[in-house]
Amino acid sequence: MSITRRNFLAALGAGGMSMLPISRGWAEDLPTSLSGTNPIWIPSTAPITPVPTNYTAVGRVIVIGGGMAGATVAKYLRIWGGSKVQVTLIEPSTAYVSNIMSNLVLNNQLSLSSLNFNWNRLVTNYGVQRVQGTVTTIDPVAKKVFLSGSTTPLYYDRLVVAPGIEFDVIPGLETAAAQAQIPHAWKAGSQTTTLRSQIQNMAAGGTFLMSIPKAPYRCPPGPYERACVVADYLKRYKPGSKTIVLDENAGIIAEAKTFAQAFASLNVDYRPATAVAKVDPVNRVVTTATGNTIKANVLNIIPNQRAGAVLASNGLVNVGGRWAGVDVLTYASTVSGAGNVHIIGDSSATTQPKAGHIANQEAKTCADAIVRLFLGLQPDQQIMTNSSCYSPISSEQASWLTAVFAYDPVSKTMKVVANNPAEAPVPSSDNLKEMRQWFSNLMCDSFA
């Protein structure tokens, strides 16, 4: 990432120049267009809520992971907790690549670089301390963590773990070379651009085959959205091509009406209850669990998913061998003796979907609870969260989905409120316009 004059000035702002009306631009906030119209990205002068200096909450919080959940909790711990709540964000990467909108890289509507975010604004605007590294050891008894390659402990009063997801290994795709050849592209990054190249280099009349993992997985509508976006692209630019979707689930699990209609109009060959057993990456052949073999020109196999590795290696995965159990009032771990470890986002086992928009709200719930705990108060018992998102169905139209959840004290879970969830009556170009606004505000609420 190059240092531009603008983010150099922003960096100076951290050194006591924050009262000056300096630009807070990022290297990434170059105007990027979607369908050649309005800019999609965050304006360089997003409003900032100051960190109060007169609040009484005192504590040290370490946040592991700087995705949607981790970035949001770091920001909100500061603006809701005040300056005496110290927040350290530990993340190995130099940039966060948004998974949201990344299907639009596949059809060339967005560049991958336009989806790059970083944590500079959390540092300069909110005083979050950033550490680049990977946590290997969590010790909830001594309240400390260790970074890979370091024997110096980092101490906390409350730990928030938001590592995202890990992928199962598909038989036949055990090697790094095979995985690079058959990208899942379910963590946006180099695999996304590899898949884009494969789709764009496919000859007209070819076959694109993708698989949908068993739920729960990250972003329930995401794979169906991808199938539509790619099928729409192939219809426009690769006449005679075919899109096959193998879904391990019994049917479409999100926006069922929208995607069923879109699959019909785009001639998507959708096969529910079809699991992938193995893949031959050289010949590009998939074998299903029932022994059928299907050959394709481009394969996009999205593996089944589980909690981040740091949770499994530290004994914090206790639901179905895959996910981390939490109390949804505070997101504290349900593992005995690990109550000072909070797990938010895709790794946690809740009734809520695994997705960036609701991870942002889980983060706010967690930040509010931690601030209350530092003040000696009880957590709020009347928690509401929401999952709302827009899905592109083609290069010109999008759909939406919304679900609101309320805490149910009897089951101690988040339950979807009656009459929710709902999906858009029909995909529209207005929804595509709103999608840009939603994305800009969501990313700004999380990273700026």
Add this chain to the structure above:
Amino acid sequence: MLKYVSFVVIGLVAQATAIAQVAGTPPPGRLLASNCFQCHGTNGKAVSGMESLAGKSASELKSQLAEMKAQPEGRIMDVHAAAYTDAQIAAIAAYFATVK
């Protein structure tokens, strides 16, 4: 009269002390209202396209949300607003009205 005045003064001091002790206590409605921030910006200060909610009068916000709740479910906010009780909507509206 003097007794009465000193009683009032002591009362005010006690109240001020109580407020000082709890600076930073989460205000009512804030966590609930934060469900709006993803689309309408942190504290209701939108950055792009969406309506800003910060500083709007509580009665205006309440009537807007009540109108959405009454709509058939054609738009995303119609469905979304319908999920909140009138008391929750009042708390959300009261919070945004306090944001400067």
